[in-house]
Amino acid sequence: MALRHAVLAALLDGEYSGYQLAKIFDLSVSNYWHAVPQQLYAELTKLESEGLITGRRIIQHDRPNKRVFTVTQAGIDELERFAAVPAKPGIIRENLLVMVQAVDHISTPAVIAQLEDRALASAAKIAIFERTLEHLRGDLDEETYLRTGSPIGPYLTCLRGLRFEQENREWFESTAQLLRDRAIAHAEEGKPS
Numbered sequence: 001m002a003l004r005h006a007v008l009a010a011l012l013d014g015e016y017s018g019y020q021l022a023k024i025f026d027l028s029v030s031n032y033w034h035a036v037p038q039q040l041y042a043e044l045t046k047l048e049s050e051g052l053i054t055g056r057r058i059i060q061h062d063r064p065n066k067r068v069f070t071v072t073q074a075g076i077d078e079l080e081r082f083a084a085v086p087a088k089p090g091i092i093r094e095n096l097l098v099m100v101q102a103v104d105h106i107s108t109p110a111v112i113a114q115l116e117d118r119a120l121a122s123a124a125k126i127a128i129f130e131r132t133l134e135h136l137r138g139d140l141d142e143e144t145y146l147r148t149g150s151p152i153g154p155y156l157t158c159l160r161g162l163r164f165e166q167e168n169r170e171w172f173e174s175t176a177q178l179l180r181d182r183a184i185a186h187a188e189e190g191k192p193s
Contacts, residue, residue, distance in 0.1 A: 003043050004052070005082045006033040008075050010052060013151065015068045023038060032157055040139055044069055052078055100175065108183050115176035122169035129162035 010016070010024050021044070022037040029035075035043075047053040052075035055067045071079075096118060099111045136155050138144045149155065 003033070003035055003039060004047060005079065006130050007040065007047060008052060008071055008079050009153075011069055011071045011075070012079075013154065015070045017058075017066045017068050019066070021058070021069075026163075027128065028154060028158055030161075032125050033162065040041070050074075085090050103179065112176045112179050112183075115172045115179070119169050119172035119176065122165045122172060125165045126162060126169065129158055129165065134163065 005023065006025075006029060010021060010029055016024065018037070018041045021040055025033070025035050025040060044053065044055070048055050048069065050080060053069045053070045054072050057067050059065050060185055096114055099106070099114060103111050133142075133155065136158070137149065137150075140149055145155065146152075
């Protein structure tokens with residue numbers, strides 16, 4: 001997947017400025033695609049020059065003028081082509097896993113601290129995903145929303161992000177606890193941890 005497809009998909013929900021799009025990426029799209037604002041602005045320029053989105057200027061009297069963007073039919077056609085190509089499985093590139101892999105030869109307390117920090121970060125993301133899901137559902141319970149609610153795409157990607165962070169938090173916490181327990185056991189036996 002290219003950034004272009006993530007931007008096109010995010011713009012399907014409405015007309016957004018680059019600033020608003022950056023906020024969307026930071027809050028909801030980040031669970032499946034990461035981009036910094038500079039990348040988003042550059043991609044918006046490319047997509048507009050290719051006719052996949054269209055932009056218009058909004059004059060604001062109390063703030064600087066802004067440009068907002070929407071997906072064109074050509075952009076939707078591009079997403080159709082993208083959806084027809086088999087998706088490649090994701091890969092994990094995780095610095096923390098490298099640290100855990102090396103934990104037998106490096107400072108265990110440092111790795112435990114990293115795991116605990118990441119568990120806290122996952123907990124914060126879980127709270128954001130839960131609020132977003134509640135907002136999307138409105139007065140509906142989850143089962144009803146999944147059967148009949150709209151929009152379903154953002155709900156499903158947010159639900160995936162929630163489950164991903166729940167699994168992460170569980171692994172970070174259980175791994176930190178296991179390493180603490182091992183360090184205590186090794187200390188009692190007089191072995192280095």
